[in-house]
Amino acid sequence: MLKEWVKNENDTVEDISERLEKARFELATRQMMIKEKKLPVLVIFDGWGAAGKGSVLGRIIKNLDPRFFKCQTLSKATDDDLRKPFLYRYFVKIPKEGNFAFFDESWMGEVTYSYLKGKLSDDEYREHIKGIKRFERQLNDNGYLVVKFFFHIDKKTQKKRLEKLKDDKNAKWRVSKRDKWENKHYKECLDVYDNYIEDTNQFVAPWYFVDSSDKKLAELTVIETLIKSIDVALSNSKQNVQVLQNIFPLVKMPKLSEISLDKTIEQDEYKSRLDSLQKKLGNLHNELYKKKIPVIIAYEGWDAAGKGGNIKRLAAALDPRGYEVHPIASPEPEEKARHYLWRFWKRLPKDGHIAIFDRTWYGRVMVERLEGFCSENDWQRAYNEINEFEKELYDWNAVIVKFWVQIDKDTQLARFTDRQNTPEKQWKITDEDWRNREKWDEYEVAINEMIEKTSTTFAPWHILESNDKHYARIKALETVVAAIEKKLEEVE
């Protein structure tokens, strides 16, 4: 595509200043409109080094109210970023509704440069492309407008600009190793960029090319494209989105009604196994840390199923500097204003660390589904979106363990009544718990569908039979230990 595209001579218009002035004004009005309509807009500036991305970005934002946009310079990952999944540093910076986010460089630069430098194999590169396509598609499906610009200059122009920068002692620092390498290997880079652009030129996030040999013209192209794109997005009402087929391998799981809950463990055995498993897990934690393997443990289950106590026994085995427990309640306004997975991306651990989620992203297909907090189309799409999310974690080499803590209805009633009648436990029981209990059957349908559709081979559900809480705790520890041991063997 990039290779096909050449300078469009008709754009060298004489009245450029006039058009630019008009366009700038119009962009400012669009900012108010996206604010009002709550549209989140992600604008990406990719392109050749010294193509003038930064300077055009600087010109564009001059027209905007700084309260409602953010600029992000993403050309270099921090040490912390490098310990997170590949897409982490981008995902956490997506704009909230009604706001612009401008990215000075995106995942394109990172992936193509790594590939060009031989740090990614062909297969790894292809996996990254798949992940990128999914990411961009998910943004669109969840109401984002994504506009991608590629700033183009030819080899000669780039060389001239880099030399000029190098000669200017105030601007010298702007010339990176990568810029120099890029200019030296211009043709090779062009091939890779061209393929990348073709592969990621999705309808949901199309590419636009910017001839940046003239800065005014570049600015005009960007602003006029933004205005057109925003106008189309604003003119559209919220649509349903096709529900894609799951393509990930699934593990066959039982229905909740098929799970026998009479499993128990003797007190003595419980104590001794708890002790030995906790010790084992403690040791494994060191191994994980040394080998930089991240662990994600997700808990879902009925109210009063014993999640809290279960998590406590697990956490007790871990070095407190190396794990975090995230209790998940209803989303904050900052969170509600973004892609529903954003708040979970934000909470991902560093590699070598463990994150335990007390309730999770599966709220989308349980409480949000049943309470109507999202549309039917939203939760139907979510199974696939969540599998894609967990695939990113898997590709990051994480251990992923998901628990469903299962009890029967009578056991729940007994525990609710006990909580009600025991003063120091009363804080644990709310009217909402009773209301949820009334919807037991509806929840059961939703949970069965969730477990069926999201038990991928790389992130399967594990059922913790928790009528006997001790039994469930031992099983949880055993499951986590086994999952970690398996991963450690794989990375040997």
Added chain:
Amino acid sequence: MLKEWVKNENDTVEDISERLEKARFELATRQMMIKEKKLPVLVIFDGWGAAGKGSVLGRIIKNLDPRFFKCQTLSKATDDDLRKPFLYRYFVKIPKEGNFAFFDESWMGEVTYSYLKGKLSDDEYREHIKGIKRFERQLNDNGYLVVKFFFHIDKKTQKKRLEKLKDDKNAKWRVSKRDKWENKHYKECLDVYDNYIEDTNQFVAPWYFVDSSDKKLAELTVIETLIKSIDVALSNSKQNVQVLQNIFPLVKMPKLSEISLDKTIEQDEYKSRLDSLQKKLGNLHNELYKKKIPVIIAYEGWDAAGKGGNIKRLAAALDPRGYEVHPIASPEPEEKARHYLWRFWKRLPKDGHIAIFDRTWYGRVMVERLEGFCSENDWQRAYNEINEFEKELYDWNAVIVKFWVQIDKDTQLARFTDRQNTPEKQWKITDEDWRNREKWDEYEVAINEMIEKTSTTFAPWHILESNDKHYARIKALETVVAAIEKKLEEVE
């Protein structure tokens, strides 16, 4: 993607017969709904030979009213198809609004097989993928629901089925050379199919995999996916679509107001040059025929600009067995019910033949724009859609010549008045001509935009200054002769 996908064990449900019965009934109701909402639905069945595409298709249509669907077997191109652009035989068979079209094999089979057999180079293959993505995107943008299925079986199952078919003397004919080749080179094919599917898995036309080791299950998957896809499409209102950037190289063109119309030619010179140019063109026509080069000549221009007489002089030079003139009026109901370019695809010549269009697909950005026959978003998108269409013609190695026949407003008035006052010319002038004349200025804006945005290097506009009709005729002939000579040199 295909490689990631494996048999989803959860789908081997026990209640399959019951679900199937329900699904069949529901599909029948969807047929009535798409009829009512005028949704065109294109369903594509691709997959391994002997995977059971045909038999599942046979089962599915049993539930449908045969007046409102068409099945197309597209595994083999006819001799005639092979003389048309690659996408021709598919494009002409797209459904009309409110109807299903089921394609037993699509462009996927043709492209992947040619590529596997070494008949397409890597570059040619990539160009085809680009064309396919554009085609599928255009269908979506123009209101089509496109659902693509890939029927999957493993190598062993395929082999068993092929052998069983070969042993059955009534079914023997079903086993093609390609099927046998495919089974023998299963792994190689899987690689190519997997890449193809990944490359064409666009949001606007997603892939769905069908495990066809069990026919009932395969039927259920297809029907349930169709129902879900149709429901999403029906629940959505007509949306505006992002207007993509032109990526094709453009030729700089003058504005109409910059064209000097005082060019004339002497009567004697006209006659002698007409004569020699017509002879030359006649000879070139033979060359074209021998070398199988198709020619598309498109005429647009003001009313009374002299298109008719111009076309007549051109056609007079040609062998009547090798060309056709297509006068384009407003679309028939059959045409209006489909993608607006369908009626032009249908009229494409065979290779070696010449098609002359008296008015063209550019109606979209002139009369349809100005009279409101399509939405603003429709005509704004059309520049790019038309460039993509002409790119397909160019890739088919066609000579493309587009004429704008230009006169000034006074000349038009003089000719209108003459027509009005000359009994044998009165049929040529209508009230509509006078109404259009009143909109001269609006048309001029639209024409300037059209010429600017669609003068690609591979299909540029040529202005015929036609205040002096003789001058315009000679220039038309010269332009056509030059374009053909250039192409003949290229293919030498």
